[in-house]
Amino acid sequence: MSIETFYRDSWAEVDLSKIDYNIRQLQGRLSAGTEIYAVVKANAYGHGDIQVAHQALKSGAKALAVSLLDEAIRLREAGIEAPILVMGWTRPEDAVTASEYRVSVTVFQKEWMEKVQHFHFEKPLKLHMKWDTGMGRIGVRTTKEMDDILDHFRNNPTFELEAVFTHFATADEEETGYFEEQERRFKHLFSHFERVWQENVEIHTGNSAASMRFPDRMKNFVRFGISMYGLYPSDVVKEERPIALEPAFSLQSRLIHVKKLDAGEAVSYGATYHTRKEEWIGTIPLGYADGWIRKLQGMEVLVDGKRHPIVGRICMDQFMIRLDQEYPLGTKVTLIGKQGAHEITTDEVADYLETINYEIPCMISYRVPRMFFENGHMVEVDNPL
Template sequence: MSIEAFYRDTWAEIDLSAIEYNIEQMQKRLPQHTGIYAVVKADAYGHGDVQVAKQALRAGAKRLAVSLLDEAVKLRRAGVTAPILVMGWSRPEDMPIAAENDIAVTVFQKEWVDQVKETSFNKPLKLHMKWDTGMGRVGIRSTKEMDTLLSVIKASPLLELQALYTHFATADEEDLTYYQEQTARFQDMYEHFKRVWPHPVEIHTGNSAASQRFPEHMHHFVRFGISMYGLYPSPVVKKERPIDLNPSFSLKSQLIHVKKMDSNEAISYGATYQTEEEEWIGTIPIGYADGWIRKLQGMDVLVDGKRHPIVGRICMDQCMIKLDREYSVGTKVTLIGKQGNEIIHTDELADYLETINYEIPCMISYRVPRMYFINGHIVEVDNTL
């Protein structure tokens, strides 16, 4: 199998061995009693949800977490049988689908439970109660809300409270004051919960940052997201480097046209770039429709193991680079990843775009085929087109 399995000269390479390595490093860091939810929402952060989910489970992750019911159902249809949690809000009328497919869902509203009880399903619906300890997104915020919610759950024999969880807003930052406040709020709420709910439940609070930095404070499970893909959740955590990580995502292309241009000639829309002297200009087949957005004008790519800048505005399907010499059509271009002794890291792109590394693989669109590798060998090509 090779790139001839699709019909364009731009593709992403996903190293599934890196996924396995990163999970193994996390497991070594955690206490033995703490398991891992592999977070594969948003198409596994742009890596491919089915492929990453199956590899993560083979590597030792016990469960999966997604954001949407649609994502969970897709995994079930792909033959994934492991427990799956939907972390986002789901429509009450769709809960028979969740119950039928043994998919756990997030609960934090009494009105939601009341509406769910009006639907018809024959299998238990597994619930994870979300507590808002300071994220300010979704979740119950008081013991009064908790008591009300527990009372309506208890009244329905087909509703099964399986777990409690929260999410930390600042676990990746240097100042841990707010993280400690959230931890204290969770503990206060949990002490109340134990007094009013006699049945055992699971607890998962740790994201990638908290799991790496405070493994001894984790509970039954952690939710391993960004770092499963080989990226640290912040510069602070990257500097601390609690575990070693291998990036799993790289982005490749090839030169499709090379030309020599005279001085004072313009490149691309708006003529925003003009040659200062005779220059070799290469064209590569990737543009903003692929997620390689216009703000990346000026960013470097790698050709022949050397950095070459993107010149002129990035088009919908193509962009141009300034070359240091003439190269032949078909010469490989690396936009994310290593080539020779040089590397363009996802973090570098994030810094250039003034965003976070999470966003970079997520923004590479479905038009870019994904090639999956294990131990350096291609095992699958996913071309959704």
């Protein structure tokens, strides 16, 4: 395949070899017997869910985790047979569909179980019970809530309790007091669980940060999310560097127009930028409809291995940069990634937007084709348009 398999000069590149590298780095860090859920929710954090899922399983992940049942069904219909967990809320009336697709779903309310028990299931419904040990989002908080849910498992053999899990709110922070408090709460709940439930279940508590920083405290599984894509979950973890990571995502475009403007000329909506002297201005075919949002005005991109600033407001489909000289049409522009000796990282873009690196690849919309590489060779292009 070539770049001509889509009809625009902007695209994202996803290096599946980096996904493989990051998973193997974590495997080397974890204790023997601890397996990996590859988290591919939100289109694999903007990287491409089906492609990343296949690579993660090939690299040794034993299961997949998503946020929505729709995401899980999409993976099943793509031919993926590995276990899949929906970590978020699933409507009770959709539980039958989940069982038909052999998708495990999350439970944390007795009212949910009361509704689900009235449906007819041809296949077992596999469930993971979420415990809220301090995230404050979803999950069982008390042993009474736990007991109310477990009663429904005892009374209905269709329900299979596959696992219990929790999520740490501060595992990526320097101060570990709250993380340890969540661990204490989990142990309290689990001690009760062991007394009242005799069957074996899986346990998964660790996200990327906890998995990398505290591998000896992890249980049967960990959930490898942001760091599978080569990004550290916080500056603290990045500085500690418990394992080496390599970013899998880059964002590229090309110059489609280059012009010289006289001093005092305005650029883009609102005339917020005026040339200070004669300036070369380049136009790039990417805009906020692609996820390169207006707040990135002033951010830099790479052309010819050098940094060039975005000038004027970013438009829906295009934005402009100030060039240091005239460049030919078609010259490559790197928004995220390396050119020569310079690099613009996802972290840099996140810092500019005063947000976290998780958000940046997720922002890049479906309009931007994804080109997938493995060992330096392009293996697939995904263009929803």
